[in-house]
Amino acid sequence: MTQTKKSSGHPLDGLLRLDRIPHIWCPGCGIGTAFSSCLIAMKTSGIDLQKTVMVSGIGCSGRGAGYVNLDSYHTTHGRAIPFATGMKLANPELNVVVFSGDGDLFAIGGNHFIHAARRNVDMTIICINNFNYGMTGGQVAPTTPYQAKTTTTPAGNPERPFNLPLLAYASGATYVSRWTILHTRDLMESIEEALKKRGFSFIEVLAPCPVNYGRRNREKALDSLKIYQERTIIKNDAHPTELDIDFDRGVILGKFIDLDQPTCTEMYDKTCRPKDLLYD
Amino acid sequence: MTGDVACAEGGLAAGCLFFGGYPITPATEVAERMSERLPEIGGTFIQMEDEIAAMASIVGASCAGVKSMTATSGPGFSLMMENIGLAICTETPCVVANVQRAGPSTGLPTQGAQADMMQARWGSHGHYEIIALAPSSPQEIFYQTITAFNLSEKYRLPVLVMTDEMIGHLSERVIIPDAKDIKTVSRTRPKGRKDRFKPYRPGPDGIAPMAIAGEGYNIHMTGLTHDERGYPVMTVEAQYEMMDRIMKKVRQNLDDIIETEGYRLDDAEIVIVSYGVSSRTCLAAVDEARELGIKAGFLKLITVWPFPEDLIHRLAERVKGFVTVEINLGQIHLEVERCTAGKAPAFLVGHPGGTIIPPERVIDLLKEAF
Ligand code: SF4
Numbered sequence: 001m002t003q004t005k006k007s008s009g010h011p012l013d014g015l016l017r018l019d020r021i022p023h024i025w026c027p028g029c030g031i032g033t034a035f036s037s038c039l040i041a042m043k044t045s046g047i048d049l050q051k052t053v054m055v056s057g058i059g060c061s062g063r064g065a066g067y068v069n070l071d072s073y074h075t076t077h078g079r080a081i082p083f084a085t086g087m088k089l090a091n092p093e094l095n096v097v098v099f100s101g102d103g104d105l106f107a108i109g110g111n112h113f114i115h116a117a118r119r120n121v122d123m124t125i126i127c128i129n130n131f132n133y134g135m136t137g138g139q140v141a142p143t144t145p146y147q148a149k150t151t152t153t154p155a156g157n158p159e160r161p162f163n164l165p166l167l168a169y170a171s172g173a174t175y176v177s178r179w180t181i182l183h184t185r186d187l188m189e190s191i192e193e194a195l196k197k198r199g200f201s202f203i204e205v206l207a208p209c210p211v212n213y214g215r216r217n218r219e220k221a222l223d224s225l226k227i228y229q230e231r232t233i234i235k236n237d238a239h240p241t242e243l244d245i246d247f248d249r250g251v252i253l254g255k256f257i258d259l260d261q262p263t264c265t266e267m268y269d270k271t272c273r274p275k276d277l278l279y280d
Numbered sequence: 281m282t283g284d285v286a287c288a289e290g291g292l293a294a295g296c297l298f299f300g301g302y303p304i305t306p307a308t309e310v311a312e313r314m315s316e317r318l319p320e321i322g323g324t325f326i327q328m329e330d331e332i333a334a335m336a337s338i339v340g341a342s343c344a345g346v347k348s349m350t351a352t353s354g355p356g357f358s359l360m361m362e363n364i365g366l367a368i369c370t371e372t373p374c375v376v377a378n379v380q381r382a383g384p385s386t387g388l389p390t391q392g393a394q395a396d397m398m399q400a401r402w403g404s405h406g407h408y409e410i411i412a413l414a415p416s417s418p419q420e421i422f423y424q425t426i427t428a429f430n431l432s433e434k435y436r437l438p439v440l441v442m443t444d445e446m447i448g449h450l451s452e453r454v455i456i457p458d459a460k461d462i463k464t465v466s467r468t469r470p471k472g473r474k475d476r477f478k479p480y481r482p483g484p485d486g487i488a489p490m491a492i493a494g495e496g497y498n499i500h501m502t503g504l505t506h507d508e509r510g511y512p513v514m515t516v517e518a519q520y521e522m523m524d525r526i527m528k529k530v531r532q533n534l535d536d537i538i539e540t541e542g543y544r545l546d547d548a549e550i551v552i553v554s555y556g557v558s559s560r561t562c563l564a565a566v567d568e569a570r571e572l573g574i575k576a577g578f579l580k581l582i583t584v585w586p587f588p589e590d591l592i593h594r595l596a597e598r599v600k601g602f603v604t605v606e607i608n609l610g611q612i613h614l615e616v617e618r619c620t621a622g623k624a625p626a627f628l629v630g631h632p633g634g635t636i637i638p639p640e641r642v643i644d645l646l647k648e649a650f
Contacts, residue, residue, distance in 0.1 A: 050496045071493040074502035076366050082333035086340025089324045090298045115329040272319040
């Protein structure tokens with residue numbers, strides 16, 4: 001949760017649209033923590049904030065773009081990545097950050113995610129994974145654990161969830177990490193690293209949705225944090241195939257992939273432009 | 281050159297520097313031409329993963345300050361509707377060419393039609409105004425694509441170039457004038473203090489100046505109903521105010537936007553209304569009718585949306601009737617009928633798609649009905 005009040009001279013004041021606070025996120029929701037970690041990382045990274053844009057899709061996490069005091073774009077459901085791709089390719093000077101949720105990025109937007117990763121579009125994707133569709137009242141998502149209860153899986157989820165870091169890796173992402181909102185320092189450092197790094201960076205942030213997911217799965221906000229503390233294992237460089245989410249066996253966190261590969265724009269310039277047109 | 285190539289060239293002449301596309305017959309040649317030409321002039325072409333993404337990418341590119349376009353046909357046009365709505369709501373300029381083919385669904389991919397005209401008007405959800413142009417030759421495609429960019433930049437909305445397979449694939453001589461002789465328009469940009477800028481406060485002309493990403497205005501754009509600051513406001517009043525702006529910027533500038541052409545219309549007793557490739561049918565039909573002693577004239581719609589309601593209304597006061605000629609089973613015909621307000625009968629010469637309408641069918645109807 002973003003703990004910002006108008007009067008309190010919060011360190012993120014410059015980066016928040018204070019005239020839009022209070023935000024819509026529920027008490028105990030994990031999105032705010034992930035969001036403020038992202039803003040702090042933006043500040044500490046030293047990137048040119050005037051040239052930084054935040055693009056979101058639709059959903060609770062998708063509201064992120066509405067609260068950041070940068071050029072910010074709240075687009076259509078699932079389409080934040082292709083919109084951001086257009087922005088980045090049209091003006092490669094922009095630092096492009098996509099902040100959105102698991103349903104938005106991986107159900108309706110899944111196709112766009114894999115292709116942007118394949119192209120290695122230079123952008124940072126921060127995916128808040130709360131295992132369900134919070135905004136619409138808690139429906140099953142492509143990340144909902146097997147057997148978990150949601151409003152559209154009242155008997156339990158009969159499907160298997162995605163392993164998002166594996167999907168990102170297999171699609172060609174050049175930076176992949178996973179943290180929870182309890183691991184704020186690691187999360188901030190990871191976002192900062194991703195922002196400074198060229199190429200397609202993907203950060204999965206596990207965050208509680210106590211109101212819709214937690215309530216139906218006997219997990220209060222504090223229980224989630226306890227699980228994040230007790231049933232996670234930090235293992236940098238773990239192979240993405242080991243990263244299925246199963247809190248009974250322990251969920252692996254860390255930085256898994258960090259590669260240096262030419263970006264979409266670099267490869268386009270090299271391949272498609274006449275040589276005499278290659279300015280800087 | 282072909283109409284599709286002329287469409288790409290028109291876009292380039294208008295200043296387009298970004299094309300997000302997806303292959304589809306019969307529009308693919310527009311993308312192919314762009315993929316060759318854009319990197320030469322410092323622009324960017326990208327073939328996206330589908331038409332949803334193609335449309336999203338051009339809205340994004342435009343927000344980043346670059347004139348952008350895409351080209352598609354029926355099935356792709358359907359997929360683009362979602363983000364055409366985003367461009368309408370966020371008031372983002374961009375151009376979409378639809379090289380129409382016969383539908384519904386996959387239809388006749390290699391054969392033309394004019395059956396997406398109502399989809400062009402109403403295909404995205406919600407109520408809105410849109411601009412759609414209908415060229416009838418490769419040369420007209422060239423010029424109308426420029427006009428589409430100019431209107432789009434001026435009024436901050438997506439503009440549709442509703443061409444079709446016949447002229448998209450038709451090869452004719454196209455004259456491309458010197459760049460200095462081509463009038464291009466770019467969106468009005470904000471001036472003054474950045475911290476006081478309101479992204480949706482209209483200027484004196486009713487249109488809000490547009491700040492682009494990276495200039496320090498810290499703007500917010502959303503497809504939610506928003507106020508002048510661009511912030512979401514979930515009230516009836518905010519909806520009213522936003523809708524008022526996006527409707528009025530078109531409704532109050534109809535004279536500037538709407539373009540039509542008349543052929544032997546001054547003394548006409550019967551008005552043949554058409555657009556796009558079917559205009560060619562009508563020119564021939566009017567001459568033939570006159571030879572038979574039928575006083576027909578032709579009204580060619582260059583702008584189809586917004587529809588020239590007043591013009592039809594005025595003509596209805598003095599003529600014996602209207603005949604709409606189009607390769608669908610009655611779309612613009614419905615508009616003509618509506619705008620006559622019962623003052624003159626309206627007939628349709630339609631076709632379900634796949635081929636052009638021969639002038640004889642128009643003559644037959646004229647003989648029968650009048
Ligand atoms: S519904 Fe869930 S995800 Fe949405 S704001 Fe509330 S707690 Fe957060």
